[in-house]
């Protein structure tokens with residue numbers, strides 16, 4: 001008989017698992033409380049396909065080593081999952097500028113040393129040739145003082161580097177994933193159902209309690225339940241008697257997603273590092289991502305139950321937009337001129353779950369280390385901490401290899 005699997009959560013992790021497992025012959029029920037898959041963090045994020053450069057606050061290199069295979073394999077795995085290529089218009093076309101803020105927790109010289117180590121790690125990795133660009137030919141480069149003075153604010157930016165990292169347009173990728181799910185008959189999508197609890201049972205397999213239109217319904221008889229609920233994952237783990245981490249942080253973060261009518265090539269993709277600063281991503285000259293950490297941090301909590309997020313009102317949206325553009329514009333003056341060119345501008349986001357706590361502005365914050373991600377398994381129940389968007393397809397592939405071996 002075909003095995004029956006419940007996958008809780010239809011973000012990039014749950015959807016990748018569902019597609020891989022369905023293609024291996026499993027019957028999959030993909031359960032989510034939203035009206036469709038990919039409504040949260042997996043649709044509304046920057047789409048940086050991490051090679052580890054952002055985590056220079058982790059001098060052990062453990063975070064980078066965790067992220068590298070996922071980043072390298074991302075485009076091939078996502079193409080396989082979606083059944084179509086990640087075309088170049090969905091990918092930023094030039095190097096990411098890492099602009100080291102004067103208040104960075106990692107100074108310029110230390111970042112340069114770190115970047116050289118990451119470059120070597122990525123070049124020597126067996127999956128090295130799978131990234132969007134050649135990592136042998138594209139190595140980190142320090143920006144000259146003149147370049148920094150001409151393009152950025154030297155009162156804020158102390159050093160700058162061209163880093164061979166790319167980002168993808170997550171919104172379009174989300175639509176392609178939904179299409180692939182819809183064309184896979186052995187995946188049953190159960191949307192608008194909130195997961196309340198998971199119960200082990202000897203005779204009829206595992207069961208899942210769901211809330212739908214004010215009523216509690218139970219789905220029984222699963223051979224396996226995989227929890228990929230992200231912000232509600234550990235809460236549901238508790239109902240299945242799984243061990244919880246010693247500490248964690250739930251943050252609800254929003255950013256700006258904009259579109260310009262004209263093509264603008266002269267503003268580069270950049271990240272102001274290392275700490276609670278901001279980013280701009282220029283995907284194809286017309287699609288943009290802008291964030292400023294403090295402006296977009298709507299909620300932060302260490303409770304097992306993340307707080308409810310209400311719809312942002314007009315004043316909040318205005319503040320987030322203005323503050324993001326002002327703060328980014330202070331460091332990268334060209335951003336200020338971009339504001340008049342947007343045809344559409346949306347404020348969107350999602351939850352970020354991370355093991356550990358701390359303030360990103362301090363070097364000892366546990367949030368600079370993101371290596372403790374992955375899955376915990378007990379007979380018939382698996383809980384997956386995705387860690388990063390860019391890691392999800394790789395982690396899903398590895399997990400499915402274990403399940404099906």
Ligand SMILES: Cc1cc2nc3c(=O)[nH]c(=O)nc-3n(C[C@H](O)[C@H](O)[C@H](O)COP(=O)(O)OP(=O)(O)OC[C@H]3O[C@@H](n4cnc5c(N)ncnc54)[C@H](O)[C@@H]3O)c2cc1C
Nearest residue numbers: 009011012013033042045047048195230232386388389390
């Ligand atoms: C602003 C921002 C920028 C980011 N930038 C990057 C980046 O550049 N690169 C990168 O790699 N990562 C980035 N991330 C992190 C990345 O988005 C997440 O790691 C990733 O999307 C998590 O995927 P997921 O499938 O685990 O979770 P999600 O996409 O959140 O999916 C979880 C699903 O579970 C559902 N759900 C939750 N609770 C319940 C419940 N009780 N019952 C039923 N359904 C439920 C939700 O509706 C959701 O659909 C960013 C995140 C944010 C918010």
